[in-house]
Amino acid sequence: MTDELTAVAANRSFGGWHKRFRHRSTVLGCDMVFAAYLPPQAEAGPVPALYWLSGLTCTDENFMQKAGAQKLAAELGIAIIAPDTSPRGPDVPGDPDGAWDFGHGAGFYVNATQEPWAKHYRMHDYVVRELPGLVERTLPVTDRRSVAGHSMGGHGALVCALRNPGRYRAVSAFAPIVNPSQVPWGEKALGRYLGPDRAAWAKWDACALIGDATERLPLLVDQGDGDSFLDTQLRPDALRRAAEAAGHPLILRMQPGYDHSYYFIASFIDDHLRHHAAALKC
C-alpha cells in the first residue's frame, strides 16, 4: 500500500482479507471509500478482479456484508472491488428534496454534464478508469477485469462494458435498470445529470448502446419475477428485444419468486462468479 490509500478496516475472511480504504478521487473531487476482497491467492501474487457496482442507497459495504461472495471468490482466486455509489461529502450537492433516488448514493455511473452535478458526479470515469488504476497500482490485483452490479449498478455494469470494449473480460447483472431512458428512476437521474435533451441519454442506456456494440461479451442477467420494481423500473424484456434486434448474446434468467433484495443476489452470486472466473481465467 502507498500513501494514496488510507486503511479504514481490515477483516480476515475465508483465508483472505476484506479491506476498506479511503482515498482522494481527482475525478470526483472528493474523498471516497471503497472495499476490496482479496482472496488468499493474492498473497502469492496479483489476481484478476471483479468490480461490483451497487444499487441505489448503497455504499461499498452492502455487497461485502450481504452477498456471500467471498467463499467462492477465495476458492477461485478472484478479487472483488466494491466502490461507493456516488461522490460523497459536505461539498457534494445531493438531491434538493433529500430523496434517496438521486444524488448521494445514486450517481447512476454516468458523467454528469449539467450544473451543479458536473463537478463531482463523474462516476463512470471513476469506476472505469480512476479506481482500477489506483487498485492496480496499490493492491495485488491485475488488469484482468470484469464488472457486475445490481439494479442501478446492474445498469452501470452493462453500460461500462458496452461503452468500453476491451476493458472487461466479462459482465453480468442482477435486476438491472436496462432502459433508464424510459423508467422513472432513470428519467429523474439522467434528466438532471445530463439535461433535458434525451438524445444525450442514449449513451448511458444499455438498450440503446447494445445496437452499436462492437464487442460481444455475453450478458448474464438474473431477474427475480417477484421483484416489486420489475414492471416500473427494470423491464428486462426491453433488453431482450434490444439484444435480439442487435444479435447480441444475452443470457436472461427469470428466477421464480425472487425479489430485489440481497437474498436474491446471494442465491445466484456463485453462478455469476463462475461466469466471471471463466472469462478471467481464474
Place this chain on the structure above:
Amino acid sequence: MTDELTAVAANRSFGGWHKRFRHRSTVLGCDMVFAAYLPPQAEAGPVPALYWLSGLTCTDENFMQKAGAQKLAAELGIAIIAPDTSPRGPDVPGDPDGAWDFGHGAGFYVNATQEPWAKHYRMHDYVVRELPGLVERTLPVTDRRSVAGHSMGGHGALVCALRNPGRYRAVSAFAPIVNPSQVPWGEKALGRYLGPDRAAWAKWDACALIGDATERLPLLVDQGDGDSFLDTQLRPDALRRAAEAAGHPLILRMQPGYDHSYYFIASFIDDHLRHHAAALKC
C-alpha cells in the same frame, strides 16, 4: 400459519424462504419479531431447526443478512430460527444510561430476577421454550433442535444447552462470552438482571455449569485470535480449563487473524452447520 404469527417479510433464498414474523410473547410481555430460514425441503415436510442466538445490539436480521448460512442450510435441509436479542418496545425498560451493552439488544439470555427487569427480561425461557413451541406449532419445523450463537449469543447457546439436557442435539458458538461472571459485559448484565449475589450468577455461566453437566454434547467453539474482545470479555481459555477439569468434550479452534465480525462467522459457519446437521441427522 395461524393467527399467532403476523408476517413481516418474506424473501426467496436458495430455493427456500427467509421469513420474518411478529408475535405476542407471553413470557416476555411484549411483541417480538423473529426470522426463520426455511429450506426447500420444508415444502415437503417438517425439518429440524438450528436456533441461532445473536450478540449485543443485534436483532433477528444480522445473522440472516450477513452469515451466508442459507446456501448450505438449503442443501442440508435444516431450518434456522433467529430470535431477537432482548424484549423490545416502549414498555420495556432499557439501559438507564442508554448504553448498548445492557437492556434492549442485550438480554443475555437469562431470566431476570430483579426489578425493573424481571417482568420482561426472560430471554432464556423465551428462546428455550416459548419460541420453539410457537415455531413447531406454526411452521414446518420439527422438535429436533440445536443451538448456536455469537458472543453474547454464544454464551446463550452454551448456557441453554448446559441447563437443558435432552433439549438440543448439538451446540456450537462463535467467540462466546464463556465466563460472564468474570468479565465486564457479564458483570454489568448479571449484576442488574440477577442482583449483586454472585452465587446466583453461576447458573448462567458456562464455565460454572460445565462442571455439573449431565449430558455430554460436544461443544464446538470457534474463536478468532485477532478479536479485540478476546482478553477482556471472551477468554476461551477459561472454558478450556473448565472443560478439562470436568472431562467435558470441547472442540476449541483458535482461528488466526480473525476478528469479532460477521466476516469471521461467515468464514466458518459451514463447519458449524455440518456439525449440527450430523447431530440432527439432516
